[in-house]
Amino acid sequence: MADSDAGEFPTENHRGSAGVLFGKYEVGKLVGCGAFAKVYRGRDTRTGQSVAIKVVSKQRLQKGGLNANIKREIAIMHRLRHSSIVRLFEVLATKSKIFFVMEFAKGGELFTKVSKGRFCEDLSRRYFHQLISAVGYCHSRGVFHRDLKPENLLLDDKLDLKVTDFGLSALTDQIRPDGLLHTLCGTPAYVAPEVLAKKGYDGAQIDVWSCGVILFVLNAGYLPFNDHNLMVMYRKIYKGEFRIPKWTSPDLRRLLTRLLDTNPQSRITIEEIIHDQWFKQGYDDKMSKFHLEDSDMKLPANDVDGEMGVRRMNAFDIISGSPGFNLCGLFGDARKYDRVERFVTAWTAERVVEKLEEMAAAENLTVAKKESWGLKIEGQNDNFAMVVEMNQLTDELVMIEARKRQRDCASGRDLWSNTVRPFLEEILHKPEETIPGLGTDQNQNQEESSSSLRDVYTTP
Template identity: 85%
Template sequence: MVNSGAEEFPAAENRRGSLFGKYEVGKLVGCGAFAKVYHGRDTRTNQSVAIKVVSKQRLHKSGLDDNIKREIAIMHRLRHPFIVRLIEVLATKSKIFFVMEFAKGGELFAKVSKGRFCEDLSRRYFQQLISAVGYCHSRGVFHRDLKPENLLLDEKLDLKISDFGLSALTDQIRPDGLLHTLCGTPAYVAPEVLAKKGYDGAKIDVWSCGIILFVLNAGYLPFNDHNLMVMYRKIYKGEFRIPKWTSPELRQLLTRLLDTNPQSRITIEEIIHDPWFRQGYDDKMSKFHLEDSDMKLPANEIDGEMGARRMNAFDIISGSPGFNLSGLFGDARKYDRVERFVSAWTAERVVEKLEEIVAAENLTVAKKEEWGMKIEGQKGNFAMVVEINQLTDELVVIEVRKRQRAGASGRDIWLHTVRPFLMEIVDKPEETVAGLLTDQNQEEGASSLRDVNTTS
């Protein structure tokens, strides 16, 4: 793999010419105002990845530091088959690297620009889109920039939503119950955003989904004009014509999706029960629960003797606060939390103790492996994934990912029971990790640890 973006990676390359010894960097596949995206290859698994490179200096000058933290927080929490998966986030003094799932099929925009889709194909992609958007909303995430250019396709030509740079979280909602930041792409923006009086994040995403469905079926935009203000007036008034080849059922759905009144506009739940939408639809796609994919692990990463995953020096660095930026949650912590603990306990012993806690707190073990477990409770509102990695022959790293939806009731099990237990078995994590970093002579990593401002 030829590295065509060497100028972006000099501080992060090791002697083998790869990003932190983990990823070979290939050709440039995309470019934006603040980031470039390269094709890459995981040197451990030989799997293709996308590497998004962001300049920290440009972000800081534009006052977008909080935006990048929010994007990382959002992508870290989303695990859905129709959303591009964030693998990890790395950093140097000057760059931030998003390592993501690679969508081999390219942009959906490139496909539809060659000609409109038939209704069956339009329905297939719209079903996948609604499944993913409904999932995002159930996690308190509003995309706010849905358009064909941000919808990618994998090798099976299934949909993958990307680019959460303009997304919002529920904690950004003002006391009036609305969001107020003006954002989005002109042709896809909802009329209430143009009114500048506040908007519901879920409802503007539904509007954008309606525009996308119209484009898939028609091959052109419902609202379009060379004069931007003229186009905005058309959007605000809801002036559009549905093509004559559109079936009555799809025509009715498009009318409800592109309703200029957000109060009467169709909701995700109503879309799922629409007759046109339901044709060939699998109801499993609309179960926006916490996925077992949160605990997937390649079998070849398991250490057979210890029962836990074996970590190398690069894993240690990327897992250190301030270097792996996946921990930069900021205010989003009330929705997601990731914490790591280093202990001399064995993986088996940790799992046994957690099973005792599960029984005492009336929780359920949804999935169990030698290296960890997934715990659920409080009527589906609480979930916790525990992964145990072998750090040395004597030490393990326990990583805990917790999610608690709004509306969960009862004791804070994490705060009052689980975390105190993990704190009791901690074995000098800072000194241990710092010592291993020194032993591995990771000077670039150490400087990055000092350089990155983190709230984790």
């Protein structure tokens, strides 16, 4: 890492070395730079996995009034787990910087690839399949991207597509009483006409429009709406004035016309796209079963190293498990969007697993997978799923991480709120002034980070 960047990364002075972020990630070369962030290639020192590390300046965020945006981006990326969406592994922070540790897309931007020449229809369709699968998944989770473009579509080492940059995304709770979103955002050439009309818009419908522009670019090699004069380009978008290349097949021509329909009410929907004649060719129906794409509802592989088969956490794991600690109180609101809750208990992992099994049987739930350090519980008709993992915090304490997904069921019973959460709160360990098992020096180091590990005990 260049000397000019060395001061940007906190290192573990006693045990780490220069260029190692929080003792966990080696920081490599700069791969991208924007107005508020720099992106570096990194490596997880524990697994050797390549990662991307986005470094955001808190001061610049404050000056730009973008604190709410970054909170929302973190909340959204924690919510999404899809094979065609860049994964956020964790968020770390110091007093001046925020660090997004994300999946590294080795293939770079789709924009770079298509700028060298248009794609054939088969390749365009392959990427459009992956794009629609990711966008449909986002919509099913109440997330609207609002800035879809080839620059925000990355490629992994297999050249599969990965959607990224959720900085302008919206959640359903931002919809106004009129049922619409109203914030003007997006990239000019990809923005939908109803956004330009400034009368409110449906987040799903404007994402579909942007997908249409992307598909046009993949097939044609140029933009459908383009002009050196921005206002002239906006008029073309508003009127829907574009010409489809002569080499375009009739089926693709019909799909592009429906995608770039200026009337959002008659514009094709994600569900209709999936059944379109051109789109269906070579499409795996599993990609559109969005309710089954919950990879965060899977119990991870057993890589435990504790004597009792329970994972043992180090100081940095403890810190990274606490949003309040890492982010210095900046992102407290983000937690309400997250489906992850953490509890610390003096119960053993085996005892917690045993109790949750009893609870599952009483509620007619199925234990789909079980380990000494965790289990997955499923309800009937896919109306409930929960993964519980346990990590050894100290010799006496275990941290429980629960991830849940719950949909309305016929009985209307809220299994999480009425049954599971009360049990976890009942066995919650009451924290003292310091954490048992951590030395004085470690507690002192935590105090210097301007927060308390009390935030670890429960993060609702």
